[in-house]
Each structure stands twice: as C-alpha cells, then as structure tokens.
Amino acid sequence: MNSKTLLPTPTFVNRWGFVFLPAAIALALLWLPFGFSIIGLIEEWDVLGLFTLYDPFFWVTSDGPLAAHRLRPLTVAPHALAYMLDPDSFIWWHILLMGSLLTKAIAGGLIGWWLTESKRWSTILGLMVVFFPADTMQLSFRAFHINWAISLSLLAVALAAYSFTLPIAWKRGLTIVIATVFAMLATFAYEAALTFAAAPFLLLYARVGLRASISEIKNHAAVTAIWVTGALINVAYLIYAIRSGDTYQEALVSPNTQSQALDKLKMVIGVGYGRSLFGGWIDAVLIGWYEYRSRLYLVASGTIIGVALWQCSKHRIDLDATSESSAPKVSLYRIALVALILIALGYLPFAVSMPHLYTSQRTFLGATAGAALLTVSFFIAVSRRSSGVAIGLALLAITVAFAGQLFQFEHYRRLSQQQQTILNDVVRSVPPMSAHQTLLIIDEREELNDVWMLQDRLTRALTYLYDRPFNAPVICTAKGLVWQAAGADGRLGTCSATDNGWALFNAGAFDGAKATPARVLERSSTIVLTLRANGSTTTTVSAQNLADYRRQLINGHSALSERYRSVVARPSWPLHLVQFNEPTGGSTFNWQFGRWWGLDTPTRGAGWGVGGWTPSQRKLPVWYSIAWKIQPEATLEFELLPDARLYELSARIPYMVPPTTSSTIHINVNGHPIDLQWSDGQHVRAEVPAEALRVGVNVITFISPVTSTPPALSFQLDWITLQPAQSVAH
Template identity: 35%
Template sequence: MNLKRISWLGWALPSAAVVLLLWLPFGFSLHGLIEEWDVLGTFTISGPVLFVTPHSFFEVHRLRPLTVFPHALGYLLDRDSFDAWHWIMMAMLVLKGAASSYLGTRITRSPRWGVCFGLLVLLYPADTMQLSFRGLHINAALAMVLLGAALLVHAQDRRPGVGRWLVVALGAASLVAAQLMYEVAFTLVLFPLLVLWCRDGFGLAWQKLRVQSLPTLGWIVAALLYAGYVVWASSKGGQSYQQSLTDGHSPVDILRAALPKLFQIGMLRAFVGGWFDAWGIAKTEFAGRAYLFAFGLISSLLVLAWPRCEPQSTEAVRPAHDLSWAHLGRMVLAGLVLFVLGYGPYLFSGAHVLISQRTYLFAAPGAALVVLVLLIALSRAWRPLAGAAILGFMTLGAAAQLYQFQHYVQISEAQRKILRVIVENFDGEAGAKSLLILDGSNRLSHTWFLRDNLHLALTYLYDRPVNPPEICLMPSGERQRLDALGRAGRCIEEADRWVFQNAAAVPGVTASPQSAKAIAKSDLITLRIQADGSVVPDPALDAYRAQLATADTPSARRYRGILRPEVGGLHLGLFASPENADSYRWDFGRWWSLEVPTRGNGWREAEWKIGRLHHDASAWKTQKKSSLLFELSPKAAPYALSGTFTAIVSPAIKDSIQLRLNGTDVPIHWMSELEFFASVPPLVLRKGTNTLEINSATDPGYYDLSAQLSDFAIGPLR
C-alpha cells in the first residue's frame, strides 16, 4: 500500500467509524429538546432562516448570523422529521475528527498520533452537549474552524500555484463561516500558527511564515473580515445576545472577577473532572459493558493500526520516541493556549461557567493535545503502557458520550409521549378558543419538558401558528407561568370559568403581578392528561386520528415521522430500564449539567453546587405543597423512605415539614440536620405512578422559599 496516496477522505475513516459506533445503540430516535422547537416553530411561520440580518427573526443573534444555518439546512432537506439533522450532525462530527487527525499528524509528524488526537477531540468527556441538536451549530462551527486550520496548514507546504490559492481561499472561507456561525470560533483562528510553532519551533516556523506568507494571510484576513462584520452589525442598534450576557457590566471587570474560575472550574474540569465523571459513568451507569469495551477496543485499534508514515509530505517522519522534549513541551504550551482560547470566552457569562453544556466543545482540542503529550511520553517509557492508556482513554470517552446520548434520548422520548398525546387529542383547530392542558402527569413543569416552548413545538407539528396554551399541573392547580424567582402561579376552577393567577409579589424583589385572567369554560378547549400520561379519547376525533395515520399533509407526516416512532437503534441493553423496578432513587442530576427534568410541582429547576470533582444538584421548594411523581413496582415487603436536604431556611420551616405518600401521612424522622427517614405503612405504595408530597411552610422574607432537596430514595427494608 502506498501511504502517500492516502486521500483527505482517508482521514475521515477513523472518525466515521467512531460516529457510527455512537449512533448504533440509538439510531435516529433523538429529536428536538428546547431551542430546536423554537427554531422549527419560527421556520413554520417565516420560512427557514439561512442568514440572520438586523431587524429580522433571530435578530438578537445577528453577531452570529449563520447560527441557525445548520438547522435551516436540515429543515430544507427534510421538513417532516429530524433525520436530516442526524445526518448533518454526524457529518460535522466526522469532519471535526478528521480535521483534528490531520492537524495532530502535522503537529507530531506521526499519523498514528494524529488519529489518536482526532479521536480524543471527538470523544473528549468534559462537555455534555456534543450529542444534542441544541449544539448543532456549535459542532458545525468547530468542525469548520478545524477544517479551515487544516487547509491553511496544508497550504503551507504546497508549491505556489493556482491550487495553493484555492486551498487558502477555501480555508479562509471555512474560518469566516465558522465565526459567523458561532463567535467563539474567532479565538481559534490562531490554530494554524500554533501548529507550525509546535512542529518546527519558533525559528523554522518564522522562516516558513516569511517565505510562504499566503496561508498566514488567509487566517488573518478571515479574522479581520469577521471583526469588520461585528462592527457593522453592532452599529445597527438593538441589544445582541452577547451584550445580554454581560448585563451592562464592563467586560474587563467581568473577566477580572471570573479569571480564578478559569483554573478552579474550567481547567480542573477539562483535564481531570471530565475523565473523573467518565470513570464514574462507566462504573455505575451501564447495565452491560460489552459494547462499551468493544467501542474502546475498536477506537484503540484504529489508532494502533493506522499507517506509520505521513501522507503527502516530503519531510522525514519521526517516530514518537524521536520527538524531542522541547517538541513535547511546545505541544503542552500550545494545548494550554488553545484551551484558554476555547474556554475563555465563556468566562464573560457567569451562567455559562456554572454548566458543562457547550462550554468545553471549543476547549476540547487544546485539552486533547495535552493528553496526547501524556500518551506520547508513556510510549517513550514503555509502549505497552501507552497502548493500555489509549484503550483506557478511548473507553472512558466512549462511556461519557454514550451516556450523554442516552440522557438526551430519554428526554426526547418523554417529550415525544407528551406531544403525541396532545396531537392525537387536539386537532389544532382552536379558533377563538384557548387550549387548556390539565396535566395530571406533572411533566410539563420543566424547561426540558416543553413548559416554555410547547406552543412553538405545536406550531411546527400542526404546520400553522398555535397560541401558547395554559398549562396547569393537577391536582395541585399550579399554573406554569413562572415569575423572576421561578415560582408558578395558580389555576383555580370555578363553576363556569377558570381563573389563572400569577405568583404573589415578594416585597422588594418582584413587582405586583398582573391581574388574574379569567376565561369561561365555554371559551376553552380542555385536555386532561392522566397521571400515567394517557388521555381519555374523544370519539369525535376518531376521524382526525385516522387522518394522522394515513394523510399526506405536513401535520400527518410530522406525526408519523416524529411522534409515532419508538426508540431506535440496536437495543443493546447498555443501560438499565427503570420499568418494573421495586425500588426508586431520585436526584436532580448525578452528573454535572445532565440534570434530570423534575416530574412534579412546586420546585425550582435544579441548581448545581460545584465542587472540585463532585457536583451535586438540588432544587428549592417554591410552594407549601410540593410533589414528586415516580414509577414503582413494589414488593410485598416493608419499605423505607429516606432523603437529604442541602438547606432548610429556618428551624420553624424544618419543624413544619410533613411527608405524604399517595395521600397517606408518613411521619418524618430526622437522622441529622438535613437527612430524614420514614417507614412506609403497608399497602401505601402501588404499582405504577406514586406521589411523594413534601409539604411545609414558606418564608416570604427569603424569596418565598422553604427547603432545598438533594435526593430521596424508597426501597424495601433490608
């Protein structure tokens, strides 16, 4: 085999194999989660938006005008399912891995280490939003910036001519497109320069830059073009998304205050915490590990079996043990610089520092380069040790990515069930009436469960505008319109009307709410969802339901293409199914930023207490009566309930806390200041949906809150 004939397509093969391994267990079952529905609802009303302009839809994102371009492309390719979105995301991941492999090869002069670098970038576990359509534009922007860097590095060694000009033009265009899609790409335009410095050192790199300056001009022009666009777009007035993140504060002051978090949170997560979580996930979350081990082994073999010599290069190839310590030192420094460039922009937003979703995608190349140096150093000491380390890193990366995929697919499935029930039992023809959803399943209570964007999801599914429905959790009557403190309002049923109230004012914190809204029952279309998520079907809609199953209309095609399919993939049994379990444990999230949407009422959304390696999610009670619903198949045995609070506002509130299971009082016993225990009376638990109520007083002087719950567990006494 002539290794010099390996094409650019050849660099995509290892990444394509890894992406295929990621998709096999799940298929195309993932669909929209949050902003994706907003985008699709907007496309339904206005048509696909390929480029955001001032004074248009998505104007707030005008500094990243291509931000919804990948979504618009998917919509144009297939308007009635998410299949095209899957293909686009898979292609972007393959491109990201392939470009990284090429760049890694140019840095190390070793294709094997280059492929290792590419797969590390692809599987790096620090970020938790790579496998979600929310991050489709971020994946695409990172892939484009890496492609642009690879093309410009490639052009550095090409002979002068038309071909070189074309490669430089394509590389610069890729960099411009990346920046227009996601502004963080602006910080990585230095990638080609760092590659040359890593590879050749300062002296030789400077000599090449002087003799062959065209590729350098390519990335400089790309950065200047984007900077010029930002100045022009900013002059058009109106607040941008980026300005809203700073909340009117000086960027210099924000950066000065946030700089310690670069080390305390960002660097710790990138180099240690992500791998620590990946180890915990591999150890505790998988019901079967055969596929996981096979994944890691195949990924490792893709590295170890890759050709030794560097294709399409006239320079001598150096094996890893010939790389000087100075070369490895430059790689470490370049990796740290790339990490800071990729993560640093998020320091300007305190909210982004407190999450691991999308905030580490652009930091992955830098962090992976540092890990690569560790592997090369191990290979110099003892090659079998390096091989074992590669297997370990690839397996842990696979564990994190597979679990992340599973997490988002589970949320997709929960959303799918809700949307299917609504679409099957409401034909979208409200006319002058309003839609009222009485949700006994208590799922429409969270951002991840369509609380805020249900109307846009329905707009897309019905292919026509749908007004925001009123959502009331039942039987609590909690209205899902939240105030600034995350508190819900009230739904009050009267004889001939429904009254919808907002949360009461908190003196000095929130303004007085608007007047209650009353709607006559005759002006409402009421949809009652039972605790198990079902709806008693209206026979008058039988013809409509039959049309959904057969008609060739956008709404019917979307019903069949999105709401009808069950979980796809090969059903490999990677993760335990909660069905028919005789015990249950709830927390608001076990792994940082992979919070579990709350099924219940009276809770704010999860907040994360960020430690060095361990992170704990908990949520505040916002109502006097709060509930959590869960599924159980109890055994004929004594049961116990236990749980942990992370904070209780006052001793008086602690004394007021009461527990009820399925309407039965369960006396609480305090094991410590924040830990509780209760014995469950016989026959209280039932097969199917159970409800735990945690009732207490609230403190108007403390934002109307009471206690912050971390977790609870219920199971047979042992």
C-alpha cells in the first residue's frame, strides 16, 4: 500500500486547494514572526470605548453612537463580532483579519480561474490581491471593516461572474443571490465598495469580448436583474442616509471649482495609477533593500510559498477539465484594459477628498484587485514567450510584495509596542478614579503629542481598559509646559503649577494684562502622573494604595486585570524574529516624519504639527514626509551613543512663512547653540562639538517666530541628520 492510499488527498482540496492553500500558508508565514502583537492604534480605541459605554452594536443608526457614519451602517460589525468573541484581548481581531485576507485571496483565485482556466495564474492572482504593495493600512485594525468590505466585494464579484456561466439554472440562481447578499453587506460596511458593482460585467467582457458579453447578459437577464437590484438597494440606502442628516463623508467633501476638479483628476491619474503601477513596487524594493537586517526569513518564506504554489497548481481540477496547455488563450489586451478600469473604480471614491489623495492609508485597498490583475496579465504575456521566465518573475514579485507586507506588520508592531508602554505606565500607576477626579500627565518623554501615540484617543483607550467611563486626562509636556489641547484655531495652550494645583490657559491667554485660566485643577482632586524621559514614572498615589492596586491588577480577574494582562502587559511573542534595522540608538541620528509613504513615524518631541506627505516634483511617484513647526520653540528627542569626535548636523527646510527667514531660525543641541550655514534656500549645515552630545537622550531645539494669526506656522522640516563629520559625504 503506497502513501497515497494511506493518506488520500480530499477531493475538494485536490480540486480547489490552489484557491486557498498557498494563500493560507503565506498568511501563516506573515503572522508567524509577530503573533498577535498589533493592538488598536487610532479609531479602534474609539470603537472599544463606545462598546464599553454602550455595549457592542453591529448596525449604526441615526440616533445612536457613530451616527455620522450611518452611510456605512455595518462599519463596526467586524469589531463588534471580535469584541463579543473576546472583549479582553485582540486575538479574535487578528483571526478575523486573517479571515478577511484569506477570503480576498480566495476571491482573487476564483476570478483568475474563471478568466484563464489556469491554476498557476489563478493562484498567483490570489496571492497578489493580498500582498500587492500599494496600500499601507491593510495590516492595521483601522482597516478592519474595509478589508472585510473589499474581501466580500471581490468574492461577490467572483460568484456573480460564475453565475453567468454555470449551466444549471438553480445553481445560477443560488450563486447570484449569495453574491448579491455579499455585495450588499460589503457596501453597508464601506460605501466605496459600491464601485465593484460594475466588475462582473467588466470581467465578462474580458473573458468573451463585447458582443458575447452583451449576449450573455441578455441571455441571463434574471442574473443581471438580481445583481443590479442589490446595487440599487445600496444606492437607495445611501440617498436615504444622506438626506437624514449630516454625515462623516460630507465633512470631507468640499465644492470644487473647475480648476480644482482638474487638479483632483490629475492627482487621481498621477497618484492612483502612479502608485498602483510603479510607486508601490518602488517602495517594496527599497524597503527590502534598506530596512532588513536579515533576509533569511524572507527568502525562506518566498521559497515555501513557491513550493506551495507549484504543488497546488500542477494537477488539473478534474479529468474532464481543460488542461492549461490547451486552454483557450484569453485576450490579454481585454484583461489589461479591464484591470486599468478596475484600478480607477477602486481609487475614484477618494477623489472627492483632497486629504485622501495625499495618503496611501486605505486608499489603494480597492484598487489592488485591478493592479494585481494587470500584473498577472503581464506575467501571462511573458509566459507565452518563456514560461520559466514568467514563473521566475512572478515568484520574485510575490517575494518583494511579501517583504513590503512583513515590514508593514513590523511598523504597526512597533507602534503597538510604543502605545503599550505608555498605557502600561498609566494603568499600573493610576488606580480607578472617582467621577470627580482628573488625571494630569506630565509627559517628559514628549510622546503623547502624535495621532499615532494616543493624542486624542487616550480617553477612549482608558475607558476600555478600565471598563468604565474615564474623565479626559490633561496632558502637559515638561518642556515649556505646553497643554496638549488644541483650541479652535489649532494652537496649543499652556499649563502652570499653582499653590492649590494647576491652571490651564488657552493659547494667547497671556496677550492681555491679566490671564484667565480656561480650567483649574484642584490638587485634592487631581492625580499627577509624570512620565520620565528615562522610562520611569512617578505618581501622587500613595505607595501603599499603589502596591495594593498593582497586586490586584496582576492577579485579579476583573475586566481591568484581564485587559491589562492581555492587551497592555502581554508577554513578548516567543517566535519573534529580529529581521529589521532598529530605527534609533546608534551613533547617528537620521530623522524623517515618515520614511515610506503612508507609514508615519510618531514624533518624539514638541512644537510640530501633524506630519504630512507631498510628492517629489522630480521623482514621481516618490513621496516625502514633512511637518510644520507650529510653536516658537520645537524639539526633537532621540537616543544616541555618540563618538568622541566632531559631528555634523544637516537638514532640509523646504518652506518658510514670514516672519520666519533663514536668519531667524536658530538651532541648539542639548542647549549648545550651533552656527548654521545655508547652502541654498532649503539646506542647512552646522558643526556640533563632541561635548554638546551625551549618551542616552539628546534634544535638538529649533527656535523661530511663528505667524501671529492662526494657524501658527513657521517652517516645514523634511529631514534632519546628525552624524560624525568624517562620515558625511560632501
């Protein structure tokens, strides 16, 4: 008896394993070095805070929480399901996220088989749909609902396409009904998914041509009617929701002049197609080159995925199926044209909002299917000349794309780890407070001033962790005592210690003869927590109360204890691999507000606005990060292990606003003033003596005037470096 008799391959796996097995293996390899290390980062804390206050809900209504998001009433359905399965950890969030990506791969594989009748290219299409290196938010739970919406949409499109070619009537009917339900659910979760309604007809054209596709649509009028009816129901709901009150989407849309509309169209073409065709691949290649310390796991993963692809695509689906060698050659021109249209349909919904055109967060998730299809059509074209070259290119592309996704996972793991450190310091130092108490955080680390570092979400995060309403903490930086609460004009206020507690002043409060505090914190009702720059904490909670509380926190079984252990103080993943270069801690300091488009780096410092991205005029589709200096004094803090020699500081300041000029900008390092030398209107250099640097935390301070009228602006900073002078290339 041979091994095949002892271990027979299930018929279903033998026939359809190519659709899901390689993708499942690839996703397992993606998660293996990180485990369940990513937690909530931004909007996720809002959702968890609302679930804590109102209990989990699946459908957004006009009179309930998140009413402004009622255009997408199922937007928090995945979050609610994960919360109900386990409210005290993010494990089910990860499982459901993996499920959405596997669903996306299955949908891509089914579409590929329907178009090409090739298991090899179907499998590659399924992998490319998941790992295509264009969007930078796929592995963040910010995209939880979007991933599920796109996955269900693609699965619906695949099933709808099959319903046009299934020979048995009842199977056609059942398939199109299921497809329509999936499509409706997807659009209820994310309204931009409505653009996928045109995809089955486009794919039909790609498969059989214009005349034949029109004939198929006429011959299967019931299939068409059911699919279109589902889309019309979604449209009707959108109209109803828009007319029933203000929505989140309305705040993003502004009236456009003809020139503004033309600018947006140029952005859609340049950015949408630029990123989908070139920019994503450029970033993935550069990430694989610059960010990896070791590529051993990457190469091993690429090899395993390649073996899985080969094993799953070498057999025919059944004895009667057409072999790949004799399968009809589908028109690659039609596939390429349809792919380009699908890219546009996936990206166009974001054209109504200019801010979305300047980010790669979420905006390319819908366009990825078209981009992946276009890429695979190129491989098929190459295979008609050389099958070996085509397969080699495809495996190389999958490995490069996988490298980008591994780094994206690492990026969000680092952000999660930073947030966990902050939340751990808060939760273990502050017992549950009464309704009349306020938490004042003195942030010597200058970390709680970034959208990725709980700046506006700390209240909701603590509401979830403490499992009770939590009064909004007051955050003040130690240097300059800046109150991290922006006024209506976007400017930050100040904090001032008094004999009885603390006084908080809005920006500009000291312009007059007498300042009136916007808020006063009484010492008796305020818990003061200081986050020290060296990583330690101090609190005004008594030592005995703190010891008793920490004992309960570590050993208790309350929701607070469970969430603290599972979310905040979770042990390190035992299989974690060190694959990437560490961003800080060496003998040099290289700073950008983000190195790769969409993967923002939280600013450790004060006095900077929200980081943004702008395209390089000479290197499209390459983007670089910038941030405005918005306070008279701004700082950047960093770890350094300096050499005992002269250092050189270099920076690029691409834009200044009067009264700021090159002569009014001053920089000091750890309090040591340095002489600036401007080589042109943007680049500045300076020598930094060795005695100005220290082991550990260093601070670069920028001093310049800001505009007197809001918003307060001084200059934009692109990048800054500090390194030994002899290593600088002149």
